[in-house]
Amino acid sequence: MRTSHSEITSLHQILLFIILSTPWFQLGITQELLIGFSATPDSSISTFQPLLKDPTGNFSLVFLRVNQSQLALAILHFLSSEPVWIAKTSTSVKWSKSTQLIFDGRLTLSDRKAGVFWSTHSNGGDRLLLLNNSNLQIQQKSHIIWQSFDFPSDTLIGNQNFTSTMSLVNGGFSMSLGDDFLGLYASFKPDSNQIYWKHTAMQAKAAIVKGKGSIYARISSNGFLGMYQTEAAPVDVLPFDSFQRTITGIRRLKLESDGNLKGYFWNGSIWVNEFVAITNDCELPSSCGLYSLCEPGKSCSCLDDQKDYDLGECFSPESSNLCADTNGKRDDYWILRRKGVELPYKELMAFEQMGSLDDCESSCERNCSCWGALFNNASGYCYKVDYLINTLVSVGDESKLGYFKVPIVAEKKRLVSVAVGVVILVGAISVFIGVVGYVSYRVWRRKRRGRLNSGFFENGLSPGSYRDLGSSSFGSVELSKS
Numbered sequence: 001m002r003t004s005h006s007e008i009t010s011l012h013q014i015l016l017f018i019i020l021s022t023p024w025f026q027l028g029i030t031q032e033l034l035i036g037f038s039a040t041p042d043s044s045i046s047t048f049q050p051l052l053k054d055p056t057g058n059f060s061l062v063f064l065r066v067n068q069s070q071l072a073l074a075i076l077h078f079l080s081s082e083p084v085w086i087a088k089t090s091t092s093v094k095w096s097k098s099t100q101l102i103f104d105g106r107l108t109l110s111d112r113k114a115g116v117f118w119s120t121h122s123n124g125g126d127r128l129l130l131l132n133n134s135n136l137q138i139q140q141k142s143h144i145i146w147q148s149f150d151f152p153s154d155t156l157i158g159n160q161n162f163t164s165t166m167s168l169v170n171g172g173f174s175m176s177l178g179d180d181f182l183g184l185y186a187s188f189k190p191d192s193n194q195i196y197w198k199h200t201a202m203q204a205k206a207a208i209v210k211g212k213g214s215i216y217a218r219i220s221s222n223g224f225l226g227m228y229q230t231e232a233a234p235v236d237v238l239p240f241d242s243f244q245r246t247i248t249g250i251r252r253l254k255l256e257s258d259g260n261l262k263g264y265f266w267n268g269s270i271w272v273n274e275f276v277a278i279t280n281d282c283e284l285p286s287s288c289g290l291y292s293l294c295e296p297g298k299s300c301s302c303l304d305d306q307k308d309y310d311l312g313e314c315f316s317p318e319s320s321n322l323c324a325d326t327n328g329k330r331d332d333y334w335i336l337r338r339k340g341v342e343l344p345y346k347e348l349m350a351f352e353q354m355g356s357l358d359d360c361e362s363s364c365e366r367n368c369s370c371w372g373a374l375f376n377n378a379s380g381y382c383y384k385v386d387y388l389i390n391t392l393v394s395v396g397d398e399s400k401l402g403y404f405k406v407p408i409v410a411e412k413k414r415l416v417s418v419a420v421g422v423v424i425l426v427g428a429i430s431v432f433i434g435v436v437g438y439v440s441y442r443v444w445r446r447k448r449r450g451r452l453n454s455g456f457f458e459n460g461l462s463p464g465s466y467r468d469l470g471s472s473s474f475g476s477v478e479l480s481k482s
């Protein structure tokens, strides 16, 4: 019996669909990988390719397809396809035949040409397994030599220890522990972090003792995020909505792409949100983008009310030198002032008390690394911002004043290009005039010489132009022959 190629392909696709859309495909996937294992991505898969599962089938280690052509090595919560861990590769990885995952005691993702993207750098492991809490482990005779729980990406799972040496990262946002607090940070400029949310340990059940080690955090099965210094008692309990309710489902805490921190539990069919760190959207570090204003109720506008937020006009992303030249002339930026604005996380920012708005503004104006200042006319507090102005919150209080340096690189460039265009046009016209003049001159000369020697122009101008310029007294018939 003959089967056409297209029938095979569609059968293959149907099978693949069935396999990928039902949990029992997991039955076929192994629960541990041994030395010698290797895998390459299958080009026919459009979602994810399972490599290893945990004993319950709730989690799976996969090649996850991202942005259609790229690959991430991820651990998925299977029923929701939610990634709970992603290997932090050095660069983006292509979903291609040359990409390879190898287990040889260490787990390595590499490409024959591009080299190693990611590796556990562990030595001597004899097996790789995924535990029922999503922790991927490399073991040597049941001794753990590497585990994904020590290298979280943007998510913490119930009972996973988050220590002071770890961080959760999502884009430009991160979460880490301080001496006695948990903080969320935005990296608004390289090598610098602005804290925008802080939860300090209450120390109600136990006090933090100096010198007794760093604190660590963990989601408890009793529905809270606990901070601990020892296992004896938590130094802080940050309750979730399900606090002290019996929940059998998996819990996770995720640093979201907007910088918020959210907690969820799995109720068997969906992730139920049970904790949100920042409940007011305007208090997120960058809810509306650069040089923007957030009004509670979530409407975004530009700080400069001459510009249209919906057209993305608030800011052209070009950096600039913010220093006035020696004459005090400002070439690279202009000053925008706005009343009734404040920083969403001003409580966590350093400030200086100043006598007047002028003092506050001029301390920023003179400083090359200052992009703006916010002054509270009632308290005299002056907050200086040393990174590109991001989202500010609109407040009714007119005594809260904002002073912002707005780079004008884009406009300058446009002027420069207009100037260049004018120069080129003038140049072109000059050249044109020159050529026409030269041609006319030569024609004139030819005319003159032509009278003497009619064969002179053979390799020169076209007969037509000659004819145009010439007169009937010349040998035009003679020239057009050549």
Ligand SMILES: *[C@@H]1O[C@H](CO)[C@@H](O)[C@H](O)[C@H]1NC(C)=O
Residues within 6 Å of the ligand: 056, 057, 058, 079, 249, 250, 266, 268
């Ligand atoms: C995990 O697996 C167990 C056992 O198979 C099942 O009862 C439970 O519903 C699963 N939980 C999730 C979150 O999938």
Ligand SMILES: *[C@@H]1O[C@H](CO)[C@@H](O)[C@H](O)[C@H]1NC(C)=O
Residues within 6 Å of the ligand: 056, 132, 133
């Ligand atoms: C997960 O594994 C641990 C230890 O291996 C076990 O005690 C626990 O009951 C398991 N949980 C589920 C949901 O299977």
Ligand SMILES: *[C@@H]1O[C@H](CO)[C@@H](O)[C@H](O)[C@H]1NC(C)=O
Residues within 6 Å of the ligand: 149, 159, 160, 161, 231
């Ligand atoms: C978390 O840390 C505590 C204390 O060090 C330890 O007893 C526990 O086993 C750790 N949990 C995990 C999942 O590693």
Ligand SMILES: *[C@@H]1O[C@H](CO)[C@@H](O)[C@H](O)[C@H]1NC(C)=O
Residues within 6 Å of the ligand: 367, 368, 369, 370, 384, 385, 386
């Ligand atoms: C300029 O501002 C930066 C950031 O606000 C600050 O660290 C620095 O000390 C200031 N420099 C001067 C000379 O005031």
Ligand SMILES: *[C@@H]1O[C@H](CO)[C@@H](O)[C@H](O)[C@H]1NC(C)=O
Residues within 6 Å of the ligand: 377, 398, 399, 401
């Ligand atoms: C700031 O406060 C002073 C007095 O405290 C007042 O005279 C001044 O008008 C206020 N300025 C603004 C811009 O609100």
